[in-house]
Every structure is written in C-alpha cells, then in structure tokens.
Amino acid sequence: MSATNSGSSQQIKMAKDDFENALRKGFWRSVFSWFNQSKNELLPFDEVRRILPIHGQYYLGLRQIQVESIIGSVGRYNDFDRVFLPRRRQTSGRWVSVDLANIQDIILPPIEVYKVGNAYFVKDGNHRVSVARQRGQKFVDAYITEVSTNLEINENSNIDEIIMLQEQAYFLEQTNIKALRPEAKLQLTLPGQYQKLLEHISVHRWFMGERYQRETTFQEAVINWYDEVYLPLITVIREQNVLKDFPNRTETDLYLWIIEHLWFLREQIHEEISLKDAASHFKTEYSKKPLKRIWMLFRRLARKLSKGLEDSPNIELGILAEELMLDVDPVGSEKSIEPDESNTNQKSEESTS
16 A cells, blocks of 8 residues: 555645645746756766766665765656756656655665765655655665766766866866966866867967978977967956956856957958957957846846736746746856857967967
8 A cells, every 4th residue: 555545634635735845946946047047957877977987886885875965866857956856747646655654754765876976866766855855854875886986076066067077187188288387277167168179279289380390299289379379368368357247257268269259350350350359359249248138038038927927827837947938048148158169270270370
C-alpha cells in the first residue's frame, strides 16, 4: 500500500498543499531568475562528465552530505530547479508520497549520488532531495560514488563555468603562459572564447614568420602576441576605463570584442583606426544600449502582463517562466553587446598588424 493510500485525509491534504507551495515557489523563482539572467537549472550529470577530464571512479559508501551541495541530477534535471523546487506538475504523485512519508515519520532509504569535486549529482532520490529542501533539512544520507577530476566544482558551479574551467585549463596547458608571463591574467566569461585566443596566437605566429622570414615556435608566438597585441589593447581598455560599462565581464572579454570591432570599423570606413579610437567607439556604441533594452523590456513585459493576467488571474502553475515570456528579451541579454562573430580571427589579427 502506498504512503498516499495509508495516510489520513488531513495528512494527504498537508502533503498536497506542500507540493502546491513548492511548485508556486519554483514558478516565481524561475521568473526572477529569468529576469535577472541568473542560472536556475540543475546540471545534467552526463553533460558535466562529458566535459570534465575524468581520472577515475570510486565507491565511498554511505555518508551524510549537505543538501545544498547537490547541484545536478542524472535523469531528472528538467523536473526540478537549482534548489530542487518542482518545475512541473507531473512530479506531484511521487513528491506527495515522499512528503507524506516524512509527515508520518517513515524512514526512507538513503539517496544515491555521484560526487564531483565538492558537489553532488543525484542518481536516485530526486524527489527525496526536493522534499528535504522544502522542509529545511540540511543533511541527507547518501550512497556516494566519487568521480575524480582535477577541476574545482562546488555548489555554485554552472555548466558554462565548468566548460570554461576545462577550456581555461586546456589554454594554459597549450600556451604555458603562466610560466612565460607569470603576471598574465587571461580570464573569460563565455564558453568557446579560449579557443579564439589560441587561434589569435596561431595567426600571429604566421605573421611573425612572414615578418622575420623564418620558422617561429608557438612559444615565441605566445610571448610576442601577449606583449605586442594583447597588452597594448588591455592598456587602452584600462586607460579609458571601459570595463566599468560592462559589468560581470573581464578585460580579456573586451580584448576579443574590441579587436573584432576594430576590424569592422576599418572595413566600414576604409581608413586606419587606432586601438584607442576603436575602444572609445565600442564603449560609446554598446554601453548605452542596456538602458534602452531595460526600458523596452519593462514596456513589453507590462503590456504582456496586463493583457494576460487580467484575462487569467490565476497563472497555471507548472508552466515555466521562460515559456510565459518567450517573446520578451531578458535584461542583460548579450545579443546587443557582443560583436558579430562571423568574421574570422585572421581578419581580427590583420587589424592589429
């Protein structure tokens, strides 16, 4: 007999109410996360495992783990959000049964998890974790299998950060720039960009060979690119204080964007343009647009809410905020900030030659 069938009517109602409250919290959390462009998804274990360099897998046995350290799932990452609030009404049956068992003080078996770095991914027991978090439980018993990796993963990691950690590790290994230029701090905030830096260095190596009429080593290219291409633009970025207009970005992000912007400007007006002029134009062109996007967002969102919520005062819970506002551009969207990436890295390198 299931826990639902064995519980009193009052207990069953309590469990169902708990699920409705959790579902409502999940909906509004998804709204705020969408609006703030913050990460709210559970991480898919298979995707994380595919990205990371894995050195082995070991069974650690039964231990207590912090609920807040659980950041992903093997198969249920679409059913719950980052704090394991339910995202879909279809999860109610199992969720209510687990919650009812807690109400009746029935001891449930430990969950099963994979440990990656300092974070955990649920193999079995997603609903138990969801109910535990909703009830404010700090620890759960878990059978743990550790997946060994040398990258630092914790409860705050998201899939983009994990990808960038792997890409950064590969970039540092290929360039050895920490040994060649210990003061170098090349950090990016978007996946796929470290490969662009490697391409810039490779193209710069070709230009060096043409300039000096001899074979140039990759190590020579790294040093020369950093000293003669990267640092001069970073100096301009600092002098013009460009970074303050692009919060949550880095100097290396701006290096990639401005050097491509420089090529576009030269192609557009067919004249030589300095790094200073390109940086100034980029700052003027793109830093003003966020205010306009925010204003337009409020107008469109207000129209949508006033039209939709007057006709339907009770929002259908179980519909994701992302689905409700598909045609509204979120605040902080990078579509208007990042330059068009269709141009080649060779053209970007030619613009500095």
